[in-house]
Amino acid sequence: MNLKCTLYNKTFEFSSVKEVLAKANEPKSGDTLAGVASNSAEERMAAKLVLSELTVKDLRENPSVPYEEDEVTRIIQDDLDMEQYEKFKGMTIGELRDWVLSYNTTSEMILAASKGFTSEVIAGVAKLMGNLDLMYGANKIEVHAHCNTTIGGRGVFASRLQPNHPTDNLRGVTSSLFEGLSYACGDAVLGLNPAIDTVNSTTDVLKLLYDVRTKYEIPTQICVLSHISTQMKAAQAGAPIDLCFQSIAGSEKALRSFGTGAGMLGDALQMMTELAKSEGPDYMYFETGQASELSSSSHFDTDQQTMESRCYGLARHYHPFLVNTVVGFMGPEYLYDGKQVIRAALEDVFCGKMHGLPMGCDCCYTNHMQADQSDMDNLITIMAAAGCTYVMGLPQGDDVMLMYQSTGFHDSQTVREMLGLHPIREFEQWAEKMGILENGRLTSRAGDLTIFR
Amino acid sequence: MSRAFTLSGKTDILGCNLTAIPMQEFSERDSDENKEVYEQYKKATPARVGIGHTGPRYHTAAALRFQADQYSAANAVQMEVPESVVKKLGLFEIQTRCSSKYEMLTRPDLGRLFSEETKKIISERCVHEPDVQIFIGDGLCSPAVEANVPTMYPAICAALEYEGISVGTPFFVRYCRVNTVRTVAELLHPKVTCVLIGERPGMLTSQSMSAYMAYNARYDMLESDYTVVANISSVGMPPAEAAANIADIIKAMPEQKTSGYGLKY
Incomplete structure (x- = not known):
């Protein structure tokens, strides 16, 4: 394993695979905060060169967190398809990047092979890619998952309807819910982030979402994104549940800071197979986002993009229906501006799809970042071009509870029209039946929330 | 064409101090159909609902108001407690x-x-x-x-x-x-x-x-x-x-x- 490289007539030497991965990363304020970023553009290039010559085996044998200390590493390593791993272990990361992008490599071939790659291997490939490489690679991979409907596949660009309200007021939630449905939004999920994380409140909102889904015969799924233990208690007490949600992270210690762990996620999936109102077999919904590990001091001196990739290694263990990065939610100390947010979103969607996940993206920013809505206009279009599975739909992109901005009901429809994309087929047919969509466009009836009452 | 943008019928975009109008009152709607139901939905949330569309995009007043509100939020981050x-x-x-x-x-x-x-x-x-x-x-x-x-x-x-x-x-x-x-x-x-x-x-x-x-x-x-x-x-x-x-x-x-x-x- 060669960790030394001569470039610009200088010799750069790195002490570990972890250091190479971190310093090969594109600039992120979070890596600087963590003290793991490259010291110069020259050093970053040297790290990328060294990384391109490391093998699949080198990265597998040097996980970011030791196997003995971390359940996420254990899940990633123990889940490896050893037959695939043996086939690819001698390939360098640079050769693997070429292989992924080659005309001779199909989506099926990538999805079969990636079962033999650890999350560090996949993160490494992303670090050698420019933005258009990431878009092309992610777009190429077709992933499907099934809950009540089938998400993913070519030409489908789905959206989660996020009807948040500052106090979970049911009438207020209903307003945003009907508004979104009237724009043909919500084919991925009708999913609320609760302001109040209690069993009672979760149950009340689940009932509301379930009533709307069944009353209007909407082919979709519902979810309340409270803590996983809250949802489990609600479901066990009889609340209607289609998808079980949890925020996840790339180390056991970071998961603990979210009040969860691999065991609890497994219990939830088991419970869902017994109690869910939905068809399955894919019952889980995970959200991630670069730097959640750093923010809880559980990153083990690893860069944030590599830790994020490990989230997907954990996620695939539970064959989720939805996984999305909430890419710009964490703040400027981790992703400073619109450029860093867009880069991170592309890395996340590529790495997620490489892991075989139906990867979506909450294209978002906070008001303390150097970013604005135009950056999100760019990002949602880039995401659609990259074959991102779904995005968020909020009333004009403004979240009145979580205090950040994402993408609006209008935005996913605009992008669908421009790029010839569609909602999930059954949902699109429902919207046509409701008189909301016609030939892929909004009708004059669309956007009138009073058609539901 | 939709012009009205407050529930009370105010349309003077230059004189109304746009960002001071509560979102519950801010409306861009083409028709008066089901007016009562519409107003109930508007009152139930401060979210930006009931704002209509031109093509798949936002009407002008809604688009400009969004930018004005976002600027104000970004500005609050930089302020000091006196x-x-x-x-x-x-x-x-x-x-x-x-x-x-x-x-x-x-x-x-x-x-x-x-x-x-x-x-x-x-x-x-x-x-x-x-x-x-x-x-x-x-x-x-x-x-x-x-x-x-x-x-x-x-x-x-x-x-x-x-x-x-x-x-x-x-x-x-x-x-x-x-x-x-x-x-x-x-x-x-x-x-x-x-x-x-x-x-x-x-x-x-x-x-x-x-x-x-x-x-x-x-x-x-x-x-x-x-x-x-x-x-x-x-x-x-x-x-x-x-x-x-x-x-x-x-x-x-x-x-x-x-x-x-x-x-x-």
């Missing part, structure tokens, strides 16, 4: 190791630490080992302090003291991040530590506050050991109601000897 407000609240002021807003935004690690000199001031001016230590921080939104603390802080104290719970010496922390709780707890050793801190501003309000509370807070505690009351503002959870909730939670912590996900209240 010294006069700190004085009026009867608090003494200290500062974290951050020396500017920019440093606070990019270095959360410094936003939880104090210089040796500041630690000495805290130690000398505050009661040690109270049942609960409450302090105020600017966080990501300075206007939240003046908007909520004058109502909230005295109400929390009154509710706790009525229950015989002792409240420590309050103070104000400039360039404060949530995890200052850990540092303060290590200095004063209260049973419960609570910071009332400005939240990241949203477009709906630039005056929103959170309370982060922890039982037996320590430097190496987990994030999940915090219990949080969020969205405290005139448009979210009103400060008086929040005060009652916060007092109930603080009271429950020493009884159950825990905080975070394990706490029942």
